[in-house]
Amino acid sequence: MFRITARKKNEKSDLTYQPMKTRHICLVVCMIAISQLLTAQTFDFRNVNWGMDSAQVKKAEKARYIDSKNNRIMFAGKLDNLDTKIFYYLTSSNQLYKAFYMISMESKNPSDYVKNYLMLQKLLSEKYHSPYSQVVHTINGRTITQEDWGSNLVSDNLNLETKWKTLRSDIVLSLYSLNDELFIEISYASLEFEKKSDQEKMNALLRDL
Numbered sequence: 001m002f003r004i005t006a007r008k009k010n011e012k013s014d015l016t017y018q019p020m021k022t023r024h025i026c027l028v029v030c031m032i033a034i035s036q037l038l039t040a041q042t043f044d045f046r047n048v049n050w051g052m053d054s055a056q057v058k059k060a061e062k063a064r065y066i067d068s069k070n071n072r073i074m075f076a077g078k079l080d081n082l083d084t085k086i087f088y089y090l091t092s093s094n095q096l097y098k099a100f101y102m103i104s105m106e107s108k109n110p111s112d113y114v115k116n117y118l119m120l121q122k123l124l125s126e127k128y129h130s131p132y133s134q135v136v137h138t139i140n141g142r143t144i145t146q147e148d149w150g151s152n153l154v155s156d157n158l159n160l161e162t163k164w165k166t167l168r169s170d171i172v173l174s175l176y177s178l179n180d181e182l183f184i185e186i187s188y189a190s191l192e193f194e195k196k197s198d199q200e201k202m203n204a205l206l207r208d209l
Contacts, residue, residue, distance in 0.1 A: 028115035050190035097193035103184040128164035
């Protein structure tokens with residue numbers, strides 16, 4: 001009798017432990033997969049380099065094409081299991097200067113967005129080392145703790161932003177609310193070609209003055 005009772009007790013303990021263990025394993029696997037996607041790049045962004053034209057970008061990108069307009073090309077893809085829109089921006093002379101992921105989740109729980117923001121922040125720091133800027137910006141100017149991030153995101157009172165820089169690119173991770181919907185964004189901008197894009201816009205404005 002004693003042995004049977006002890007085994008049942010252990011079985012109950014194992015059942016309690018397994019879901020927690022499974023969730024932990026899933027999170028670790030997700031982090032590893034996204035890390036590989038982010039760190040495997042030999043290009044400036046995904047399979048492209050700054051300065052490519054629109055035809056080269058479309059040929060290089062394997063995600064599902066959505067549309068092109070106003071020097072912008074949009075695709076739908078994934079970062080591991082995270083659904084994301086992938087945007088490419090080109091200068092008026094048709095040279096790639098900026099690209100970004102806009103990540104949305106099925107979950108509407110702001111704590112899930114905070115968790116993924118922190119995970120991506122960690123992974124990007126592993127690739128690009130320490131960020132040069134970390135901003136927790138509240139619209140009302142209040143200083144809040146990390147425990148309050150979720151509730152302030154829901155009330156549109158919070159923007160989170162972390163920045164890294166390489167020799168060729170400026171990388172920005174952000175979490176914000178837009179039209180009552182939460183988004184995580186990872187943007188990559190060329191230090192060289194973004195300046196060129198700004199100059200082309202100024203020249204176009206100057207011609208019209």
